[in-house]
Amino acid sequence: MAAGGVDVSRTRQFYKHSKREHDYCRNGSSVVEVGRDFDRGARHNSGYRYSSKARDSVSRRGVFGGRTGQRKHDELSRVNEVTDYEDGVQVPPEKKRKFSPIVWDRKEKDVRISSKNRVVPVTLLSPPCQSASSLDGVALDDASNVGILKPAVSGDEILGLENSANKPAVADGFVGVSEFSSRADLPPLLPPEQFKDADFGHDCVEEDEFAQTRNITMSRWASDCDSPKDLYVGEDFPDKRRSSLESGEIQIESSGGRARSSGSDGEGRSLVHISGDKFCENEFSDDSMDVDGKQDADFSRSESDSEDSCDSHIDKSSIGTQRNINMLQGCRSVYEFEMINKINEGTYGIVYKAKDKKTGQLVALKKVKMGIEKEGGFPLSSLREINILSSFNHPSVVGVKEVVLDDFGTVFMVMEYMEYDLRALLEVMKQPFSISEVKCLMLQLLEGVKYLHENWVLHRDLKTSNLLVSKEGELKICDFGLSRQYGSPLKPYTPVVVTLWYRAPELLLGTKQYSTAIDMWSVGCIMAELVAKEPLFPGKNEVDQLGKIFQILGAPNEEIWPGLKKLPGVRPNIKQMHNLLRKKFPARSFTGSPVLSNLGFDFLNKLLSYDPDKRITAEAALKHDWFREVPLPRSDFKLNFPVWHGQER
Numbered sequence: 001m002a003a004g005g006v007d008v009s010r011t012r013q014f015y016k017h018s019k020r021e022h023d024y025c026r027n028g029s030s031v032v033e034v035g036r037d038f039d040r041g042a043r044h045n046s047g048y049r050y051s052s053k054a055r056d057s058v059s060r061r062g063v064f065g066g067r068t069g070q071r072k073h074d075e076l077s078r079v080n081e082v083t084d085y086e087d088g089v090q091v092p093p094e095k096k097r098k099f100s101p102i103v104w105d106r107k108e109k110d111v112r113i114s115s116k117n118r119v120v121p122v123t124l125l126s127p128p129c130q131s132a133s134s135l136d137g138v139a140l141d142d143a144s145n146v147g148i149l150k151p152a153v154s155g156d157e158i159l160g161l162e163n164s165a166n167k168p169a170v171a172d173g174f175v176g177v178s179e180f181s182s183r184a185d186l187p188p189l190l191p192p193e194q195f196k197d198a199d200f201g202h203d204c205v206e207e208d209e210f211a212q213t214r215n216i217t218m219s220r221w222a223s224d225c226d227s228p229k230d231l232y233v234g235e236d237f238p239d240k241r242r243s244s245l246e247s248g249e250i251q252i253e254s255s256g257g258r259a260r261s262s263g264s265d266g267e268g269r270s271l272v273h274i275s276g277d278k279f280c281e282n283e284f285s286d287d288s289m290d291v292d293g294k295q296d297a298d299f300s301r302s303e304s305d306s307e308d309s310c311d312s313h314i315d316k317s318s319i320g321t322q323r324n325i326n327m328l329q330g331c332r333s334v335y336e337f338e339m340i341n342k343i344n345e346g347t348y349g350i351v352y353k354a355k356d357k358k359t360g361q362l363v364a365l366k367k368v369k370m371g372i373e374k375e376g377g378f379p380l381s382s383l384r385e386i387n388i389l390s391s392f393n394h395p396s397v398v399g400v401k402e403v404v405l406d407d408f409g410t411v412f413m414v415m416e417y418m419e420y421d422l423r424a425l426l427e428v429m430k431q432p433f434s435i436s437e438v439k440c441l442m443l444q445l446l447e448g449v450k451y452l453h454e455n456w457v458l459h460r461d462l463k464t465s466n467l468l469v470s471k472e473g474e475l476k477i478c479d480f481g482l483s484r485q486y487g488s489p490l491k492p493y494t495p496v497v498v499t500l501w502y503r504a505p506e507l508l509l510g511t512k513q514y515s516t517a518i519d520m521w522s523v524g525c526i527m528a529e530l531v532a533k534e535p536l537f538p539g540k541n542e543v544d545q546l547g548k549i550f551q552i553l554g555a556p557n558e559e560i561w562p563g564l565k566k567l568p569g570v571r572p573n574i575k576q577m578h579n580l581l582r583k584k585f586p587a588r589s590f591t592g593s594p595v596l597s598n599l600g601f602d603f604l605n606k607l608l609s610y611d612p613d614k615r616i617t618a619e620a621a622l623k624h625d626w627f628r629e630v631p632l633p634r635s636d637f638k639l640n641f642p643v644w645h646g647q648e649r
């Protein structure tokens with residue numbers, strides 16, 4: 001293990017030594033670009049150019065506007081629950097202080113949401129410090145209609161949130177927000193151990209079920225203010241019930257409404273606040289608009305909407321380096337973009353390539369699909385994604401510039417446009433990536449994952465189709481719909497996360513207290529896929545998935561994975577005891593098998609360690625000697641595939 005980290009500047013030096021050429025680019029000629037590419041130069045305008053300088057500055061400056069390493073250390077060391085790392089593996093779960101970049105404020109503010117026919121009072125927790133108070137957000141009313149909040153100026157606000165129908169309250173989907181009729185109804189906080197032996201499965205309640213209130217909150221990500229007092233959500237905080245909330249979780253007030261278990265009629269009031277700015281009055285009567293069809297290749301409409309900005313009241317100096325600076329420039333209309341083509345469709349959104357008519361910049365517009373979660377309405381996973389992405393600023397995390405709306409209230413996330421995703425790329429490539437290219441991609445991925453984990457976010461759905469790549473060879477993590485913040489001590493979360501093929505064994509075995517190691521397992525699966533050009537564990541269901549893992553890595557036992565027998569999940573009947581990973585990735589091959597050097601194999605093994613506490617962390621992974629041996633990470637990595645049309649993609 002190297003003593004120092006492989007930071008990007010060093011990596012770039014490594015790259016320079018690499019002479020290997022792309023061996024796959026010439027094979028991509030059958031793919032034809034159909035979409036119009038208006039402004040290639042503008043691709044990175046809102047994002048972050050992949051330069052060593054810029055990357056260094058991001059890693060040096062810390063993440064949320066000036067939290068220093070020392071400070072972090074002090075805060076962490078104030079408690080006796082610190083996760084430590086030795087030789088890059090997580091030392092068994094000592095506890096660390098819950099410390100999350102999002103802290104929900106505690107002072108309540110009465111706010112009313114203006115509905116077409118009524119004004120709904122909701123409780124808005126005021127931001128912890130001044131800079132955050134100038135921020136707006138997207139909100140849901142009790143009918144799960146989305147609105148964009150006006151900046152708070154007094155305790156008695158009227159917010160422009162149209163409430164068109166008395167639909168059931170916020171969908172939970174993966175998020176599973178608890179609702180209670182009032183604060184007084186809140187059940188007592190259950191300690192995690194009471195959940196330990198609970199059943200789980202597809203009905204398993206998500207972490208938010210353990211949240212006790214539904215309060216509108218303000219993201220701390222919107223603020224530079226990070227006094228330790230603000231950050232503590234633990235014993236310092238008088239209201240234990242609220243302190244039990246996983247910090248940073250989207251909290252929703254539900255008063256006079258229903259408890260989910262009661263299944264009553266959705267009279268409750270709910271509001272979710274995510275960072276943003278600018279009050280936009282919109283009608284949210286129709287939750288979807290067929291952009292493909294009706295709007296055709298242009299979102300044409302009056303362009304004057306975009307002029308309607310509210311910059312004036314924003315103290316930009318207080319915003320720091322966070323990405324939500326873009327959201328502060330006002331909520332624009334989607335008609336200010338010209339749609340070029342559909343790129344792809346996921347569970348939660350349809351992604352279009354579009355051009356900003358004003359700037360000519362290419363963007364990706366992700367249209368939020370309404371009503372796809374259990375209770376209909378605006379999906380909380382999308383709120384979560386917007387909240388997280390608009391707060392993050394890292395070259396390896398896809399940038400969200402702003403949120404725009406159409407006339408029907410459909411929400412679109414405006415993201416920086418990336419030409420490829422890794423899954424699609426692997427499918428069309430005839431040859432696998434070279435090792436130096438894999439290293440280049442892995443370094444970028446690990447930097448992004450390290451950034452997320454340092455900021456207390458688990459992605460929970462890392463996979464090749466959620467890794468976007470630009471023609472310049474930049475990799476960016478996308479799709480934060482399943483991601484969530486975590487804290488310490490760990491709380492029980494649903495194990496039903498992460499796409500099956502990339503799901504860690506502890507999740508498959510039903511653990512509810514998991515941490516960053518689950519993402520690292522996914523990173524291991526991704527690395528194997530990049531090297532071999534095919535998924536490592538393509539299971540058909542959860543038992544089959546575990547079987548595939550056991551067949552290659554050998555069935556785990558208590559010796560290599562202490563605590564294994566306590567995990568509740570079903571084990572496939574596989575007696576294979578030997579680790580056959582080396583056979584799959586030999587040091588040399590004459591048969592075309594993907595090869596890995598000893599260091600490469602050691603690295604992959606550490607990513608795919610059964611025991612999550614021994615699994616390598618992102619930080620340690622970046623320091624692994626594999627990145628320092630020849631072939632070095634490629635410095636001039638570019639992709640020459642034509643950008644294929646959405647339909648083909």
Ligand SMILES: Nc1ncnc2c1ncn2[C@@H]1O[C@H](COP(=O)(O)OP(=O)(O)OP(=O)(O)O)[C@@H](O)[C@H]1O
Nearest residue numbers: 344346347348349351364415416417418421465479
């Ligand atoms: N910024 C972007 N630039 C270009 N393509 C993108 C961008 N964001 C997403 N895509 C494409 O759209 C696809 C779906 O995006 P995304 O994963 O964010 O949607 P989703 O609905 O959350 O998907 P999932 O079903 O995996 O949850 C991606 O796999 C990628 O191909």
